Structure formats: C-alpha cells, structure tokens
Amino acid sequence: MITSGLQKRPAAVAYHLFWNAVDWVFPPTCGGCNRTGERWCEQCQKSTLLLAENLCERCGNPLPSDGHCPECDRQRPVFTALRSFCAYQGPARKAIHRLKYQRDLGMGEALAQVMSPWVASLQWPVDVVTSVPLSPARLKQRGYNQASMIALPLAWEMGVRFDSGLLHRARETSSQVGLSAAERIKNVDGAFYAQGNLRGKTVLVVDDVITTGATMNSCASALLTAGASVVFGLSFARALLADHQVEPDPIF
Ligand SMILES: [Zn+2]
Numbered sequence: 260m261i262t263s264g265l266q267k268r269p270a271a272v273a274y275h276l277f278w279n280a281v282d283w284v285f286p287p288t289c290g291g292c293n294r295t296g297e298r299w300c301e302q303c304q305k306s307t308l309l310l311a312e313n314l315c316e317r318c319g320n321p322l323p324s325d326g327h328c329p330e331c332d333r334q335r336p337v338f339t340a341l342r343s344f345c346a347y348q349g350p351a352r353k354a355i356h357r358l359k360y361q362r363d364l365g366m367g368e369a370l371a372q373v374m375s376p377w378v379a380s381l382q383w384p385v386d387v388v389t390s391v392p393l394s395p396a397r398l399k400q401r402g403y404n405q406a407s408m409i410a411l412p413l414a415w416e417m418g419v420r421f422d423s424g425l426l427h428r429a430r431e432t433s434s435q436v437g438l439s440a441a442e443r444i445k446n447v448d449g450a451f452y453a454q455g456n457l458r459g460k461t462v463l464v465v466d467d468v469i470t471t472g473a474t475m476n477s478c479a480s481a482l483l484t485a486g487a488s489v490v491f492g493l494s495f496a497r498a499l500l501a502d503h504q505v506e507p508d509p510i511f
Pocket residue numbers: 289290291292293294299300301302303304350
C-alpha cells in the first residue's frame with residue numbers, strides 16, 4: 260500500500276540524505292532554471308503546468324471536462340489508469356533534459372520528491388514498482404535508465420518494492436518522435452515482455468515522459484500476459500501533442 264510521507268522507509272531517507280550530502284559538496288542548481296541553491300525552485304514550481312483536473316479517467320489526457328477521451332472509447336487501453344504529474348514544457352522539460360541528456364542523476368530523486376505527495380493522493384494499491392526499459396543498446400550508450408532514476412526513489416517514498424527486471428524489450432523499436440498515434444501503437448506493439456512473479460500483483464510502471472501512452476499500453480499488455488492483475492502507469496511529464504510536434508527532442 261502507499262504510505263504517507265511521514266512513514267518513509269529508511270531506504271528513502273538514506274537516499275535523500277545521500278543526495279543532500281552531494282548537494283552540500285556540490286551546491287545544486289535548479290533543474291528548471293539553473294538558479295543556484297536548490298534542485299526545484301519555487302519559481303519553477305509555480306510555472307509548472309500540473310495535470311490534475313479534467314482528465315480522461317483512463318489515459319489521463321487533458322479533456323474539456325472529466326470523462327473518457329475519444330481514443331479510449333475507440334480502443335480501450337489495457338492499463339487501469341495512466342497519469343502524469345505535469346505538462347512536458349518549460350521548467351519540467353528542462354529538468355527532464357538534465358536527467359536524460361546531461362547525466363544529472365540527482366534530478367531523478369528531486370523529481371520523485373516533487374511528485375511524491377501527488378502520487379500518494381492517487382491512492383493506487385501498488386504491490387511493485389517498475390520502469391519502462393531502454394533497449395540494451397540505448398542503456399549501454401546512456402549508462403543508466405532515466406525512468407528508473409525517478410521510479411526507484413519514488414518506490415522507496417511509497418514504501419513499495421522496486422524491481423527493474425520485470426519488463427524487457429523484445430525487439431528494438433524506432434524512435435516515437437514524429438510518428439502519428441496509429442504509427443506509435445504499431446511501432447511498440449509486442450515490443451516488451453515481462454518476467455518475474457507477477458501472479459495477482461498490481462504493478463506501477465514509471466516513465467519519465469509520456470506522449471500517447473502507446474509505450475505504456477504495450478508494457479501493461481506484457482505485464483498482464485505474464486500474470487499481473489492490474490497495471491497503473493505514471494510519468495513525471497506528458498507531452499501535449501502540439502508541443503511535441505513543434506519541438507521534437509533529440510533522439511539520444
Ligand atoms: Zn527554477
């Protein structure tokens with residue numbers, strides 16, 4: 260079960276203290292604006308667009324009002340719900356870039372801290388947390404999985420086990436950048452498989468950024484096939500389609 264911030268596990272406290280010690284030696288700068296002194300400043304908090312209301316109940320896409328979006332009505336995703344903390348723009352986008360492309364690993368812990376109260380408020384009854392895996396080639400190139408850098412401290416904050424080995428890439432996929440929604444679904448269809456003792460488990464899959472949810476749906480499908488009973492998906496940020504098409508991210 261998700262625990263409150265007052266019942267943090269020792270691992271979460273130790274991990275937080277570790278990054279505090281790193282920050283003491285190397286004073287941190289804000290992931291959103293580079294201001295010295297903290298990893299996520301008040302100004303950036305204020306200018307982050309939170310995705311809290313008027314969302315599709317299932318995929319979490321913003322809607323004019325609560326309910327289901329036309330895409331979910333057309334083809335219902337297999338995950339139970341997918342939510343993102345904020346829009347992938349402004350400071351949130353800069354912070355993800357630092358984590359993903361500039362080897363700022365402490366940013367993962369900072370983002371997990373920022374998200375943690377909101378994750379607790381979702382009250383999802385999670386048994387195990389995992390992350391969307393990179394391809395072996397990408398993992399070797401980058402040296403770490405940025406989604407795991409958020410998922411691990413988040414799981415510790417929740418008091419839930421983290422297992423990075425539940426999901427694997429069954430095959431290489433092309434970059435999702437520039438693909439239509441239908442092409443994205445096809446690109447990641449059957450791209451993952453799951454391993455481990457999943458029978459009857461409720462699994463939370465964490466990613467750094469979500470666009471259409473096609474990757475998350477493919478991960479959920481693999482976990483359900485392997486015996487999981489419920490899959491929830493979560494990301495720090497969500498690329499609202501117009502933003503994503505205007506300014507695509509680097510492929511690596
Ligand atoms: Zn800032």
